[in-house]
Amino acid sequence: MAEEIVAGSADFPLKRSREEEENGVYAASTVSVETDTGKEADGVSAVIPGWFSEISPMWPGEAHSLKIEKILFQGKSDYQDVMVFQSSTYGKVLVLDGVIQLTERDECAYQEMITHLPLCSIPNPVKVLVIGGGDGGVLREVARYSSIEKIDICEIDKMVVDVSKQFFPAVAVGYEDPRVTLHVGDGVAFLKAVPAGTYDAVIVDSSDPIGPAQELFEKPFFQTVANALRPGGVVCTQAESIWLHMHIIEDIVANCRQIFKGSVNYAWTTVPTYPSGVIGFMLCSTEGPAVDFKHPVNPIDANDSQKSRPLKFYNSEIHTAAFCLPSFAKKVIDAKAN
Amino acid sequence: MAEEIVAGSADFPLKRSREEEENGVYAASTVSVETDTGKEADGVSAVIPGWFSEISPMWPGEAHSLKIEKILFQGKSDYQDVMVFQSSTYGKVLVLDGVIQLTERDECAYQEMITHLPLCSIPNPVKVLVIGGGDGGVLREVARYSSIEKIDICEIDKMVVDVSKQFFPAVAVGYEDPRVTLHVGDGVAFLKAVPAGTYDAVIVDSSDPIGPAQELFEKPFFQTVANALRPGGVVCTQAESIWLHMHIIEDIVANCRQIFKGSVNYAWTTVPTYPSGVIGFMLCSTEGPAVDFKHPVNPIDANDSQKSRPLKFYNSEIHTAAFCLPSFAKKVIDAKAN
Numbered sequence: 324m325a326e327e328i329v330a331g332s333a334d335f336p337l338k339r340s341r342e343e344e345e346n347g348v349y350a351a352s353t354v355s356v357e358t359d360t361g362k363e364a365d366g367v368s369a370v371i372p373g374w375f376s377e378i379s380p381m382w383p384g385e386a387h388s389l390k391i392e393k394i395l396f397q398g399k400s401d402y403q404d405v406m407v408f409q410s411s412t413y414g415k416v417l418v419l420d421g422v423i424q425l426t427e428r429d430e431c432a433y434q435e436m437i438t439h440l441p442l443c444s445i446p447n448p449v450k451v452l453v454i455g456g457g458d459g460g461v462l463r464e465v466a467r468y469s470s471i472e473k474i475d476i477c478e479i480d481k482m483v484v485d486v487s488k489q490f491f492p493a494v495a496v497g498y499e500d501p502r503v504t505l506h507v508g509d510g511v512a513f514l515k516a517v518p519a520g521t522y523d524a525v526i527v528d529s530s531d532p533i534g535p536a537q538e539l540f541e542k543p544f545f546q547t548v549a550n551a552l553r554p555g556g557v558v559c560t561q562a563e564s565i566w567l568h569m570h571i572i573e574d575i576v577a578n579c580r581q582i583f584k585g586s587v588n589y590a591w592t593t594v595p596t597y598p599s600g601v602i603g604f605m606l607c608s609t610e611g612p613a614v615d616f617k618h619p620v621n622p623i624d625a626n627d628s629q630k631s632r633p634l635k636f637y638n639s640e641i642h643t644a645a646f647c648l649p650s651f652a653k654k655v656i657d658a659k660a661n
Numbered sequence: 662m663a664e665e666i667v668a669g670s671a672d673f674p675l676k677r678s679r680e681e682e683e684n685g686v687y688a689a690s691t692v693s694v695e696t697d698t699g700k701e702a703d704g705v706s707a708v709i710p711g712w713f714s715e716i717s718p719m720w721p722g723e724a725h726s727l728k729i730e731k732i733l734f735q736g737k738s739d740y741q742d743v744m745v746f747q748s749s750t751y752g753k754v755l756v757l758d759g760v761i762q763l764t765e766r767d768e769c770a771y772q773e774m775i776t777h778l779p780l781c782s783i784p785n786p787v788k789v790l791v792i793g794g795g796d797g798g799v800l801r802e803v804a805r806y807s808s809i810e811k812i813d814i815c816e817i818d819k820m821v822v823d824v825s826k827q828f829f830p831a832v833a834v835g836y837e838d839p840r841v842t843l844h845v846g847d848g849v850a851f852l853k854a855v856p857a858g859t860y861d862a863v864i865v866d867s868s869d870p871i872g873p874a875q876e877l878f879e880k881p882f883f884q885t886v887a888n889a890l891r892p893g894g895v896v897c898t899q900a901e902s903i904w905l906h907m908h909i910i911e912d913i914v915a916n917c918r919q920i921f922k923g924s925v926n927y928a929w930t931t932v933p934t935y936p937s938g939v940i941g942f943m944l945c946s947t948e949g950p951a952v953d954f955k956h957p958v959n960p961i962d963a964n965d966s967q968k969s970r971p972l973k974f975y976n977s978e979i980h981t982a983a984f985c986l987p988s989f990a991k992k993v994i995d996a997k998a999n
Contacts, residue, residue: 386726387723411721411722601933640985644981649973650971650974653976
């Protein structure tokens with residue numbers, strides 16, 4: 324059984340087996356509200372009445388809750404449960420399979436970091452692929468680069484795209500850029516059909532590795548991404564929390580080290596409404612022109628797009644800082660990366 | 662009414678008045694558990710059965726919850742409610758007035774950062790004062806410095822000290838260092854009685870500015886701290902969350918800028934069990950030998966204490982990174998600081 328390494332006192336060796344998670348049920352969030360019809364919403368049970376509580380085997384024993392003003396949408400796509408609600412202090416919230424994907428208040432941190440960490444690290448990106456990211460927020464950030472000519476996005480769930488366009492116009496605005504082509508389908512199949520060396524950058528904006536995004540955390544997927552990248556091309560993938568998922572991160576780092584012959588790095592940032600308040604990213608480059616992710620060569624915060632729509636979170640200083648890890652995480656990641 | 666500046670879309674101007682907070686009730690957390698006697702614990706109401714939920718006017722509309730294995734202590738001191746419980750995944754948890762102060766799993770981040778950010782920034786600290794910090798965790802970290810001869814701590818609430826010694830031995834171990842003198846009393850009064858220029862560093866490890874710690878966020882207190890410091894001495898104070906409390910931070914920065922004629926800086930770190938997942942620190946120095954907080958001159962991670970008891974969180978890289986702020990926070994803080 325793989326054990327999770329956690330911070331904390333040595334005499335408190337908190338351990339969790341991978342099997343426990345893999346065999347776990349899907350994220351089982353709970354919400355109890357009166358819907359417009361005055362009846363309790365289907366398929367949900369009471370925790371804090373009037374609050375959405377995020378409970379999942381991915382973060383056992385803890386739950387973050389947001390107060391609900393109104394549920395705006397509840398649907399079941401071919402892939403997952405989709406919900407949108409108006410929260411009392413975080414704006415509108417998008418929830419997939421019971422897990423918060425974004426809130427209007429803090430989405431800037433995630434979208435700006437997952438996009439600009441890779442794209443500021445290479446000169447003049449021209450072709451970019453986004454896997455997942457159906458809400459359009461990553462597209463909005465990718466579109467800031469005038470050098471880019473082609474932005475493909477492959478999202479498996481059309482309902483996420485439609486719901487984002489309806490309820491999150493400031494996020495879905497990314498779809499309005501004429502360089503964007505939306506492909507609704509499986510990201511793994513899409514990547515397999517891509518001619519080798521097509522993209523300068525691939526951004527994998529996935530949900531957690533239980534549910535539809537599971538394959539996006541596995542070695543064959545990373546191999547397919549590497550093939551789709553030009554020499555010296557870069558990938559940035561959502562890579563969970565150093566506080567909660569060191570054993571998942573350890574595996575991702577080990578896999579990436581085998582596949583990406585350029586550089587392999589882990590970065591992280593704060594997102595209050597994600598479990599443990601942080602989320603990480605794997606940043607890798609293929610063999611070819613060297614990429615030094617820690618020292619951005621293509622600073623977007625000096626770019627013209629800043630004038631009309633300033634960045635809220637990202638800047639060049641926080642880019643470099645994102646690669647500095649707490650000692651407990653650094654020890655594990657460095658051991659796998661070298 | 663002062664408005665809070667928050668990240669998020671421009672058409673979602675989340676605002677909260679300062680009056681709302683000042684007039685707010687005290688932190689009103691809720692917990693529902695069976696105690697050893699089989700009866701429901703006194704003074705607590707049912708929310709999520711078996712979970713502790715942290716609800717407060719300091720972070721309206723959201724709540725973090727931890728699953729309780731067992732309540733170990735509940736008391737009422739002259740100053741606040743004190744509770745300790747065994748959580749299912751964060752180890753033991755200390756709660757004051759319904760707000761989580763530390764968990765065994767993530768206390769390393771807070772204690773190491775609030776201590777080593779100031780002490781690594783000056784050469785050879787000799788005399789250090791801790792205000793608050795009754796749990797002893799900051800003392801444990803201060804004690805790593807062999808140059809230090811005298812460590813005073815002034816904690817208002819003896820119950821916090823006693824409870825920590827009983828339930829958190831790996832934290833309260835700080836009290837065992839022979840250089841430590843505990844003063845039980847009011848930190849403000851203690852500081853007023855200190856001869857000018859006594860300390861090389863003052864660390865203010867306070868709870869939130871509603872409740873007993875309120876004065877520790879006000880201008881007269883900072884003036885008293887400045888008087889107690891030697892020229893070129895440093896202070897580090899707990900300074901809330903950039904995601905939740907920018908208007909409090911704005912005031913603290915403005916006050917410090919008037920009082921501390923050396924440097925004035927804001928740094929921050931991740932603590933999963935604090936609201937929004939982050940906590941910040943004000944780091945200031947008095948007029949005298951210049952202090953460049955961003956470039957530590959006294960690296961503790963190269964120190965001998967590392968061998969017997971390695972740092973879990975802090976290192977020199979994360980020290981420097983802690984001063985890099987997201988754009989939305991940088992804009993506000995830089996405007997006040999310069």
